[in-house]
Amino acid sequence: MAIEGVLVDVQGNPLDGAIVTSVGTMCSSVTDAEGRYDLVCQPGSHKLVMSKQGYLTEEVDFEAPARERYKIGKKILVKIPEKTGLFMFAENSYQTMKPGRLIRKLENNGLTKSRAYCLDRSRSEANVLPASVVPFFDNDASGWRPFRLDAEGCAYRDSRNAQGSWVVEYREKPPFDEHKLSGRMKIARIKFVPGEYFVADWRGFFVAARDDKHSYTGHWITVGR
Numbered sequence: 001m002a003i004e005g006v007l008v009d010v011q012g013n014p015l016d017g018a019i020v021t022s023v024g025t026m027c028s029s030v031t032d033a034e035g036r037y038d039l040v041c042q043p044g045s046h047k048l049v050m051s052k053q054g055y056l057t058e059e060v061d062f063e064a065p066a067r068e069r070y071k072i073g074k075k076i077l078v079k080i081p082e083k084t085g086l087f088m089f090a091e092n093s094y095q096t097m098k099p100g101r102l103i104r105k106l107e108n109n110g111l112t113k114s115r116a117y118c119l120d121r122s123r124s125e126a127n128v129l130p131a132s133v134v135p136f137f138d139n140d141a142s143g144w145r146p147f148r149l150d151a152e153g154c155a156y157r158d159s160r161n162a163q164g165s166w167v168v169e170y171r172e173k174p175p176f177d178e179h180k181l182s183g184r185m186k187i188a189r190i191k192f193v194p195g196e197y198f199v200a201d202w203r204g205f206f207v208a209a210r211d212d213k214h215s216y217t218g219h220w221i222t223v224g225r
Helices: none
Strands: 002-008 019-022 028-030 036-040 044-051 058-064 069-076 085-090 093-096 100-108 113-119 126-130 132-139 144-148 154-160 166-170 176-180 185-192 195-201 212-224
Touching: 002 044, 019 036, 028 036, 058 069, 085 126, 100 195, 126 132, 144 154, 185 195
Parallel strands: 002 069, 126 212
Antiparallel strands: 002 036, 019 028, 019 044, 044 058, 085 093, 085 132, 100 113, 100 212, 113 154, 132 185, 144 195, 154 166, 176 185, 195 212
């Protein structure tokens, strides 16, 4: 039995020197200059792993029950960003996100104290996405946390209770999951419905900007229908 196919990048360029293996077997193949591979194995169920240095690994479950040649077609490997940080998947690649800022607002009416961390629109650029589950690539980022903005553009609100401790009043996070890759790299998938969001740089709390200790860095995301 043989399985043949082609590996390309997101622009459709062939990937040579990529390795295709069937998990749990001795079957493997290396792509040629045209990105083609030819995997010769015993008939049965196969989990194919397609990998190349500098690209995300792709896995494919494939049924090949008979002693014949199967064509799996083209598969795309996505290039890993070289810089560290959090990258958004758009237009078939992981892209650098536009920067955004939250600004801290404090209120004290004499009886209670409150604070809010709200979008600073004058120092933020929107990253526009459709409503969907969006993949992000975490290439050794220092940390991040997604928040949904409320009607006033705030991601996080809290106030002091009678004992003097800060109590969170508003902090809504969109659902997300993470899948760890090799090293400190991982894929995160965030589910967005229409609205505004802020993906904050996070190290136990918001990360203050170097030029303003009351301003906090991250990325503003707007989601349409």
